[in-house]
Every structure is written in structure tokens, then in C-alpha cells.
Amino acid sequence: MPPGILTVADGLAEKATLSPANTGFMLICSALVMLMTPGLAFFYGGMVRVKSVLNMLMMSFISLGIVTVLWVLYGFGLAFGTDAGGVIGWNGDFAGLGHIGLTQLWGTTTIPIYVFAVFQLMFAVITPALISGALADRVKFTAWALFVALWVTVVYFPVAHWVWADGGWLFKLGVIDFAGGTAVHINAGAAALGVLLVVGKRIGFKKDPMRPHSLPLVMLGAGLLWFGWFGFNAGSWLNNDDGVGAVAFVNTQVATAAAMLGWLAYERLRHGSFTTLGAASGAVAGLVAITPACGAVSPLGALAVGAIAGVLCAMAVGLKYRFGYDDSLDVIGVHLVGGVVGSLLIGLFATGGVQSHAKGLFYGGGFGQLGKQAIGVVCVLLYSLVVSYVLAKAIDVVMGFRVGEDEEITGVDQAAHAETAYDFAGAGGGTAARRTTALGESPTKKVDA
Template sequence: MPPGILTLADGLAEKATLSPANTGFMLICSALVMLMTPGLAFFYGGMVRVKSVLNMLMMSFISLGIVTLLWVLYGFGLAFGTDTGGIIGWSSDFAGLGHIGLTQLWGTTTIPVYVFAVFQLMFAVITPALISGALADRVKFTAWALFIALWVTVVYFPVAHWVWGDGGWLFKLGVIDFAGGTAVHINAGAAALGVILVVGKRIGFKKDPMRPHSLPLVMLGAGLLWFGWFGFNAGSWLNNDDGVAAVAFVNTQVATAAAMLGWLAYEKLRHGSFTTLGAASGAVAGLVAITPACGAVSPLGAIAIGVIAGVLCAMAVGLKYKFGYDDSLDVVGVHLVGGIVGSLLIGLFATGGVQSDAKGLFYGGGFGQLGKQTIGVVCVLLYSLVVSYVLAKAIDLVMGFRVGEDEEITGVDQAAHAETAYDFAGAGGGTTARRTTALGETPTKKVDA
């Protein structure tokens, strides 16, 4: 994603000039990635019970506010500033984004620094929002907001530098992560597991039915995520000059389709039905898995990655019942497992003919790239898991991370936001109509309230 990844023509670093076409392309991609956060909110919101819909939506939306400001103040500098020891970056010019020329280019690219900064901002926004799905129904909104601020500061910004920063140690090692398999999905999935271990299970876990309240909302959210993901992946090449972005775009579509079908096939064999929730979840699993690999593999490789991810993620979502951790909306099963699958399979399916000359095992590259991918996966997973657990534990000790038992049973929407998602009592505008909606009676006369 940063300049070092680009295979630009010799001498472009000295000759690079602003490209209006690439700038426009990247602004569109940035807007697409921004749309993914509301899409995620709908996706998660449809999967929770009625009493927690608004809280679930807000846990994603609040990330747009908190992370945007932190990114401008210091996040961009920490992630993409001048490298220090391969661990973190910093540049005073990036603090507040106030010392950057309007047409100052990002490294050897043909887009302004501002455009690169806003594109990367949208990645930083959605990553903590992904974690929220694991914590549905049971955490304080204030504690969650504080966790976002702390987590992006000490986990996301440093890991983004490791993976994409010029001088980041995983970047220098040669770990391939085109658009966020490690920095976004493994990072968020491992963090989700760490926080789950602190906050514990929902009341009624494995006892009460906790079915999605609105599958149409789930499908809408999945569709918006799929649409926005083209900006997420294709835009990560930072230009549209050499066809790599087009390959990433095609691979995104192909792997997502394959994963959806793989998930549904597993679901039919295992449970006897093709469900809409399975279709939506399978599509997201495919999007997650192809994210790190979309610039390294062929469309046939993308199909293989998609099918493998769809099946393995479908299997993984049941692990929470076996091991007893309450991952409410399967963030661990889809994002952590999907990110691991996509990142590791680069070591098998990388063709060496797209974003770089690195080849996987099946293309004559031996085990070298697989080894590098494994190091990236393990290190990001462990760092995020441990630090996220510590942050959540500290917040729990200071202010309590979880809502009270009565608030959880009544619903976090009322406790945290003093609202409900659906005003059934007001349907029709009359007292008889309200009684009909609530009790299922047949009205004989409408009485205006």
C-alpha cells in the first residue's frame, strides 16, 4: 500500500507529478471505504435482538467520530511518519495535518498526501468498529468509546506502521498484506477475543434464543460492505495506471462469490438449509480472506481462497459453543479466521506476476513466503490479543466495561441511548391501532389520540 509496494516505472520517483485521474480514483475509493462503516452497522444491527439495535449501530458510528479526530491529531503521523526502529513512525508535519502542501505528493505516488491520509483514515475507522460485533448486548457505551480511543492509539496505529509504513518491520520482512488481512482483520478479530475474555458471556448465552431480529438489514449491510470493499481493495494500490487495481477488483468479486457458495454448501450439508444469514456471512468471509491476497494471486487463486475461507469460517463460528467464549456476532470466526486463511494462503497461491515477484509454494516459490506470512499472522495476533485484553481489563477495573444485569435484560438501547429502534406503540397513530400492534387484536374503530 505505501510507496515501497508500488512497482512504478524507473525514475518515477524523480518525475512524479500529480495525476488528476488517480486523485479522483482515490477520493472515490475513500468514499467507498467510508460507506463500509455504516454498512457494517446495518450488518451487525440486523443480527442482534430488537432491544440492542441502536446500541449496535452506534458502536460502529461512534468510531467515525473518535478515530477521525485522533487520526488527524496524531494517528497518521504514528502510522505513516518517519520510521523509528521498524516499530512506530512520527512526523511533526503530519500532526494536525496542518503542515502539508495542497499538492504535496505521497512518496513516489501521483496522489496528494491529503488523499492518502483520508484513504487510510477510513481503514482506521472501520477496524475498531469490526470488534464491536463480538460485544453486542452487554457493554457500556462510554467504556466502548474509551476503548476505541486507547486501542487505535496503542494497537492499530503501530500495527499499521509495521505492515504498511515505510520502514515497518513486517513490511521490510516482506510480509504481503495488500489491503488489511493482518492490520485490519486479524488485528480486530484478536482484539475481539481479548475483550470477550474480560467482559464475559451474555446473560442467557447457550440457553436463550438470540436470533437476528432483521435478516433484511443483515443482507443490506452485507451488500453495502461488498460494494464498499471494491474501494477497500482496488484503492490500496493507490493508482489505476498499470492494471494491478483491476486485478484486485476482479479478485475481490471472485473470492467473495466463491466464499458465499462455499459457506452455503457447508451449511446445507451440515444443517440442511441454505440460509440468508449464511449467504451474508459467507460473502463477508470471502471479502476478509481476499483482502491481503487480492494483489498477489490470480482469479483462480482467488476462487480457491474464497471456497476455503467460506468453509473454514462456517466451521469456525461454532467454536464459541465448544470453548465457551461468547463472540456475539462471530467476529472471531469470520474476521480472525478469515484474515488468517487469506494471509497464509498467499504463501501457496501468490503468482509473482501482479503486485510483486514474490511467489507462493504452488508457483515454485518454496516455503519462504509462507514463512513470512506466518510470522506476520502470529505476531499481529498475539500483540493485539494481549494488549486488547490488558486495555479492556484496565477499563473494567476503573469504570466497569459491562452494563448492569437489569440494563442488559431490559436492553442496552434504553439504558445507554434512551431510545428504541422500532416504535410499535405509535403505529397507525390511534389508540386502537396501538393496541392492535401490541396485542394482535382486530380493531373495530380508530380513536384519535
């Protein structure tokens, strides 16, 4: 994510100049990462029941609004400003993004600060949106919006500084996170668990069927995520000059394919069928796992990372029934577990010949890098888990985080947005028919004037 480690460390680029090609490349990558948030909305939206589709979409889309504003005001400065003790950053010129030269370069890169800022903004946007999948069907939209604002401020911005800023303490320690295994996926997965401990289970969890209402939407969302993820990973090298971004691109494709096949193989052995939901979930698990490792491993290593993550994440999604936590759309099983797997496997499969000289255990590097990766995993996981729990608890005490029982049964779409995703009354149906259908009543039932 920061300027090229090999290039800077080896002193190969003493004075950078603006590259129109790299600038255009990074703007395209930024747009691809932005597309991932609507893709995530469709992925999650298809997985919920019909009465919560719009709410699920909005829980992702609202992040585009809230996080963008906060990033411009102070988020970029906190995450990537001048380091203070390895914990947080600040730069007054970054506040409001109003004191930056149009062609002022980011560090030793060949792209403007504005381009780096907007690329990183898209990462900040999608991270809290990932959390929302664990809370489907049961939280107040206003409480969720407040949580997003607080969470990115006290969790995401500092963690991004730890992992990616030049002075961040995990960065200086040598933890490798090419594009967000710790800062994005472990961070979001741990936060989901913290909030779940406050919000509790859906009504009817483990009793009522809670099947996805639209698997085509799920597949569409997974496809958009897969497409956008090339910008997420390949763009994280910030240039296209030395082939590292190309390796990240290839590894992204390879690991995702392997994870999808691994998930489906496990599903076939365990449940006797290959499902479209399993294919989509396996692909996302592979994307998650390769995110931190795509600049550290070879394509063969990416195959291993993807296959291992596909099987382990498929196994992990069933843990919620064993331990009794209601992770509605498997954020913990896919993003937390996938992020942990991908981050730790760097310590085994890092070749030392792509983004840095660090080698994993299988390439003669011993246990050193594995130990560093473990420190990064544990610290980000615990920090996000604890702080997210505290934030959710505070919101619950002040305004209540969860909708009422009647609203949850009727559907959060009606309660929070006064809309439904589909008009079951058919063409020409009146307002009364739409209203009664949404409430589960017969559209032919007489309604008093």
C-alpha cells in the first residue's frame, strides 16, 4: 500500500516525477474499488429475506456518504498524516483537502496526493459496509449510521495508520498487508463480532428458515466484487512500472478461483451438493485471503492460499450454530477467518522476491515473518473487537441499537425506509394493496376507507 518497499529501501528512486500513466491507472483502480461497495450491497441484499432487502442495500450505500465526508474533513489526515508515536497521524494541510497542490506527489510515488487520497477513501468506505452483513434484519438505520461515523473515526483511521503509514507501528515492525487483510477484513470481521455481542440474535434464529431471497443478486454482487477487487489489489502498489501490480492482479484471480473450488469441494463432501451461494461465498473468501498476500507470494502460493481459505472459511461459517452467535451473512466466517488465514499464510509462502525481501518459512525465512504477521493479526483483532463492542454498547444505551420486535417481524424495510423492494400487488395495485401485502396480509382483504 505505501510506496514500493523494494524501490524505497534500495534507494532506486531518489526523485519522483508525476507519471500521467500511473495517475490514470490509479484513478481507474479507485473507481473499481468504489464499485465494490454497490457490489457488496447486491451480494448482501440477495442473501437476506425479502423484507430486509432495501435496508441491507442502504447499510452499504450510506457508507459512501458518511465516510467520504469524514475522510475529507479529517480521516485522511488521521490515517496518513505526519506520524505521532506510530499510533496516529495528522497534517493540517490534509484537513478538508484544501491545501494540497494539484500536482503535489504522494511521498516517493509518481501520483498526486489527491489520487492517493481518493484511492484510500474507497477502502475506508467499504470497510464499515462489510460489518453490516452480520447485523441484517434487526438494527436501527440511525443507530447504524452513527456507528459507522464513530467506528471509522476511532477504529479504521488509526488501524490504517498502523498498517500502511510510513510511521505506523505495525508497518515499522514489518507486518505485510498488501491491500487490507488486517486493516480491512480482520478489522471489519472483529467489529462485526463486537457489535453482535451487543445486538444479539434475530428473532427465530436456528428456528425459522432464513434463506437468501435472490441468489441471482448474490451472484451479481459476487461478480462485481471480483471485478472491482483487481483495482483493490493491483492498485495497492500505487504504480504500474515494475511488475508487482501485475503479480498482484494474477494472484487475485488465481486465489479466488482456487478458493471457490475449495469451498465447493468441501460443500459437496459435507452437504452433498454444489450451491451457487457456496460458489459466491468461496470466491469472496479467496478474494479476502489473497488481499494481504497478493504482493508477497507466487501464483503457486496464491493457489495454496486460496484453496486453504476456501475450505477453512466454509468450515467456519457453521460455527455460529455451534457457539450461538447470529452472524447473519457470515462476515465473521468469511472476512475475519479469511483475513486471518491470508495474513498468517504470508509467513509460510512469502517468496521474498515480489514486494519485499521478506521470506516465509517454506522459502527459508524461518518463523520471523510468521511471528510478525501473528502480532498484526492479534493486535488488530483485539483492538477492533473491544472498541467496537464499547461503541455499540454506548449507542445501545443512548438510543437503542435494535429495532422493536414488531418492526423486526414486519420487516426493517417498512420500519426504516417506508418502502419495499418488490411490488407484489402487481401492476395497477393500489396503495392499500401494497401496504397490506408488505404487512403479510392478503391483498384482496377489504381495507376500511
